[in-house]
Amino acid sequence: MKYPLLFSPLVINGMMTKNRIVATPTGEHFEDKALGGAGIVIAGHAIVEPGRSSYASGDEPDAFAKYEVEETRRRILRVHQGGAKASIEIFHGGEHARVKDFARGPDAKVRADGVEVRAMTAADMDEVLAHYARTVRNARDVGFDMVFMHFGHGWLPAQFLSPRTNHRTDEHGGSLENRARFPLRILETVREAVGPDFPVDMRISAVEFMDGSIEFSDVLQFIRWAEPYLDAVQISAGVDIGIQGNVHMATTNFEPHHPNAAWAAQVREAVSIPVAVVGAVMNPDEAERLIADGAVDMVALGRPLIADPDWPRKAQEGRGGDITPCIRCLQCYHISTERRHVGCSVNPRFWNEEIVPRRLEPAVRPRRLVVVGGGPAGITGALTAARRGHEVILLERSDALGGQLRWIAQERYKEDIAAYLAYLERQVEASSIDVRLGVDATPDVIKELTPDALMIAVGASEVELPIPGVDGAHVLTGNEAVEREHELGDEVVILGAGQIGTEIGLELATFSDRHVTLVDPGDTYARRGNTLYREGLRQKLDAASTRMEFRWGTACQRIEADHVVVRDADGELSTIPADHVIVAVGMKPRKVEAQAFYGVVAETVMVGDCNAPRIIQDAVFEAHSYAMNL
Template identity: 85%
Template sequence: MDYPMLFSPLLINGMMTKNRIVATPTSDHFEDKALGGAGIVIAGHAIVEPGRSSYSSGDEPDAFAKYEVEATRRRILKVHQGGARASIEIFHGGEHARVKDFARGPDAKVRADGVEVRAMTEADMEEVLEHFARTVRNARDVGFDMVFMHFGHGWLPAQFLSPRTNHRTDEYGGSLENRARFPLRILETVREAVGADFPVDMRISAVEFMEGSIEFDDVRQFIQWAEPYIDAVQISAGVDIGIEGNVHMATTNFEPHHPNAHWAAQVREVVQIPVGVVGAVMSPDEGERLLQEGAVDLIALGRPLIADPEWPRKAQEGRASDITPCLRCLQCYHISTERRHVGCSVNPRFWNEEFIPRTLTPAVSPKRLVVVGGGPAGITGALTASRRGHEVILLEREGELGGQLRWIAQERFKEDIAAYLAHLVRQVESSSVDVRLGVEATRDSVAELRPDALIIAVGAREIALPVPGVDLPHVLTGNEAVEREHEIGEAVVILGAGQIGTEIGLELATFSDRHVTLLDTGDTYARRGNTLYREGLRQKLEAVAGRLEFAWGTACERIEEDRVLARDADGARRELRADTVIVAVGMTPRDVEAQRFYGIVPEVVTVGDCVRPRIIQDAVFEAHSYAMNL
C-alpha cells in the first residue's frame, strides 16, 4: 500500500476507526465524504443552547428536539453507509451567537450590532453545563459514535481561555488556571454525561492570530489539564470571528501547507491521547509524512474533501494522482463570498448537490463534440463529455494546455494552482479526448470536423493600455512579467492593482530587493477578490510595505525609457522611476472570436472567460454542468 500509516486503523477509547482520516464539518453534506472513504466523518454540528448558541440564527433548533431528531439520526445513517464512524460537533457561540435577546460570554459588553452580552454568573454556568450534558447525552443515545467538542476558533470555551476576550477578575479570569476553570468544567460535565467508555474529541486553536490572544504554551498546558476528560484532540489555529484571524483558521494560498502541524507535534510530546491536525494538509503524501514522522496520529481534512470527497478512496486504491486538488481559494466559505457565490472552484457538485449528481450517467445518444480552447473550462467540458461516452475533439491553439493557468501556476504563491493544472493535464492524457495542440480553430476547420455540438472556451486576453510608450522594450504585460522575471529591473511600476498586478507586485517585493509601485485609478487592490483572499493578501502586503507602495487615484499618461509620467485625481503630476513597467489592467473576453462559431451546428455553448472574465469556479461549473447534460 502506498500510504500504510494513513490507512492503518486507530483505537480511540474502544472505538476502532478504519483509517486516520477525519472529515471535518465544513458543510451539511456528509454523504459524499463517507462514501469517499474517510474514517471519521463529523456530520455537522449541534448547538448546545437553542436561542443562545447558534452562529447562524437565533431560530436554529436543537438537533435533538422532537421534530429534528429523526433528521439528525439520518446524518448517522449517511455516514455509516460508507463504513465511517459518525461524530458531531458540539457547539456554543457564546458572545458571538445569534440571539433574540442577549448573548452569554465571559465579559459584559454591548456588541457592535447592539446585542447585549452578559457576563456569565455561577448560575449561568450551571445552566450551560446542563445544556452541554443534555446535548452530548442525546448525541450518544441517538447513535453517534463519538462527539467533537469545539473549543477553538473563538467560541465560548475559547472566549474563557483567551485573555483577548476574558477580562474577569474573579476565579474565572486572570491566571491561566482561572481562565481554564469553566472550560474544564464543561469537559468534566461532558465526560460524566456520556460515561467513561464513549469517545470524546476536542478541537482547539494553537494560536488565534489576534492581538492579545492566548499563547501556545498556555494552550498546550490546557490540553494537558483536559486530557483526563477527552480521548483525542485536534489542533487548529485562528478564529472564526475577526477577519485577520479567520485567514489562519482557513488558510489562503499565501500560507504554506499544513501550517499547524508543528504545534500538533509539540502537543503530542506531552499527552498520551491521539493528536490530530487540521489545516491545509493537501495531499496523501503530506498526510502520510506527518504520520510517519510522528507529528500526529490523525489527519483532519476540510477543504480537500470539498474539492474531492473521494480523496481517501483514491489514495487507498493507488489513484492519488487522480485526486482533484483544493486551490485554497475560499470560495467554499460563506464569509468569503458574503453568501452570494458559495461553491467550490474544482468541484461543481459542492453546494449544488440537489442538481449536480455524484456520478455521471452514460450518454443515451453519444455525439461528436468539438471543444475549442484548452483552459480549465475547455478541459473540464471535454473530460465530462468524454466520461459520458461522447466522442470529444479538443482544439488548442497554443502548444500546451492550461489557458491562463499556465502563467498563474508559475507564481510562487500559486503552488495549489500548479497542482491543479498538472492534475487537469494528467486527466486529459489518460482520457479518450482527442487533443490537438497548436491548432488555430476557424469556422471552416471546425465545420470540417462535422461536430454535433460545440463548446467554445477561448478565454480572455490581456487588455492593452493605450498610452504613449507602451510599446517600449522595458514594458511587459502581466503574463510576460511572470515568464521573464529575470529581465525585470530594480525599480518597477505596475499599471493596475487588480489581482494580477497586485500579486505580481507582491512576488517581486517578497522574493527580491526590487521596489514596486502600483498605479491604479481606484482606491482598492484586488477589488474583485473574495473577502478572505483579500485579507490574506493584505497581511502579505503589510510585510513588504517598505518595498511596495500604492499610488491610488492615479492614471498613467506616458511611459518613457526610465520613468512613468502620471497624474492623480487632483490633477497633480507624478514622475516615477521605472526600470520596468508592467501593464496589468485586466482581461477582456474573446467574445467576438467565440461568436464566430455560432451557426455551425444548432448546439453551441460558450463557457468561461470568453463570456466574461471571472473565477475558475464559474468556468468549471459551466463546462461541467453543460457537458453533464449533453
C-alpha cells in the same frame, strides 16, 4: 500499499476507525465524504443552548428536538453506509451567538451590531453545563459514535480561555488556572454525561493570531489538564470571528501547507491520547509523512474533501494523482464570500448536490463534441463529456493546455494552482480526448470536423492600455512579466492593482527584492477578490511594504524609457522611475471571437471567461454542467 500508516486502523476509547482520516464539518455532504473513504465524518453541528448559542440564527433548532431528531439520525445513516464512524460537533457561540435578546460570554459588553452580551454568572454557567450534558447524551443516544467538542476558533470555551476576551476578576479570570476553570467544567460534565466508554474529541486553536490572545504555552497546559476527559484532540489555529485570525483558521494560498503541524507535534509529545492536525494537509503524501514523522496520529481534512470527497479512496487505491486538488481559493467558505456565490472552484457538485450528481451517467447517445480552447473551462467540459462516453476533440491555439493557469501556476504563492494544472494535464493524458495543439480554430475548421455539439471556451485576453510609450521594449503584459521575471530591473512600475497586478508586485517585492510601484485610478487592491483572499493578501503586502508603494487615484499618462508620467486625483503630474513597466489593467472576454462560431453547429454553447472574466469556479461549473447534460 503506498500509504500504510494513513490507512492503518486506530482505536479511540474502544472505537475502531478504519483509517487516520477525519472529515471535518464543512457543509451537508456527509454521504459523499463517507462513501469517499474517510474514517470519521463529523456530521455537522449541534447547538448547545437553543436561542443563545447558534452563530447562524437565533431560530436554529436543537438538533435533537422532537421535529429535528429524525433528520439528525439520518446524518448517522448517511455516514455509516460508507463504513465511517459518525461524530457531531457540539457548539456554543457564546458572545458571538445570533440571538433575539442578549448573548452570554465571559465579559459584559455591547457588540458592534448593538447586541448586549451579559457576563455569565455562576447560575448561567450551571445552566449552560446542563445544556452541554443534555446535548452530548442525546448525541450518544441517537447513535453517534463520538462527539466533537469545539473549543477553538473563538467560541465560548475559547472566549473563557483567552485573555483577549476574558477580563474577569473573579475565579474565572486572570490566571490560566482561573480562565480554564469553566472550560474544564464543561469537559468534566460531558464525560460524566456520556460515561467513561464513549469517545470524546476536542478541537482547539494553538494560536489565535489576534492581538492579546492566549499563548500556545497556555493552550498546551490546558490540553494537559483536559486530557483526563478526552480521547482525542484536534489542533487548529485562528478564529472564526475576526478577519485577522480567520485567514489562519482557513488559510489562503499565501500560507504554507499544514501550518499547524509543528504545534500538533508539541501536543503529541505532551499527551498520550491521539492527536490530529487540521489545516491545509493537501495531499496523501503530506498526510503520510506527518504520521511517519510522529507529528500526529490523524489528519483532519476540510477543504481537500470538498474539492474531492473521494480523496481517501483514491489514495488508498494508489491513485493519488487522480485526486482533484484544493486550490485554497476559499469560495467554499460562507464568511469569505459573504454567503454569496458559495461553492467549490474545482468540484462543481459542492453546494449543488441537488443538481449535480455524485456519479456521471453514461451518455444514452454518444455524440461528437468539439471544444475550442484548452483553459479550465475547456478542459473540464472535455473531460466530463469524454467520461460519459462522448467523442471529444479539443482544439487549443497555443502549444500547451491550461489557459491562464499556465502563468498563474508559475507564481511562488500558487503551488496549489500548479498542482491543479498538473492534475488536469494528467486527466487529459489518461482520457480518450483527441487533443490538437497549435490549431487556430475557425468556423471552417469546425465544419470539417462535423461535430454534433460545439463548446466555445476561448477565454479572455489582457486589456491593452492606449497611452504613448506602451509599445516600448521594456513594457510587458502581466503574463510576459511572469515568464521573464529574471529580466526585470530593480525599479518596476505596475499599471493596475487588481489581483493580477498586485500579486505580481508582491512576488517581485518579496522574492526578488525589487522595488515596486503600483499605479491605479481606484482606491484599493484586488477589489474583485473575496474577503479572506484580500485579508491574506493584505498581511503579505504589509510584510513587503518597505519594497512596495501604491499610488491610488492616479493614472499613467505616458511611458518613457526610464520612467512613467502619472496624473493624480488633483491633476498634478509627477514621474516614477521605471526600469520596466507591467501593464495589468484587467481582462476582456473574447466575445466577438466566440460569437463568430455560432451558426456552424446547431448545438453551440459559450463557457468560461469568453462570457465574462470571472473565477475558476464559474468556468468549471458552466463547462461541467453543460457536458453533464449533453
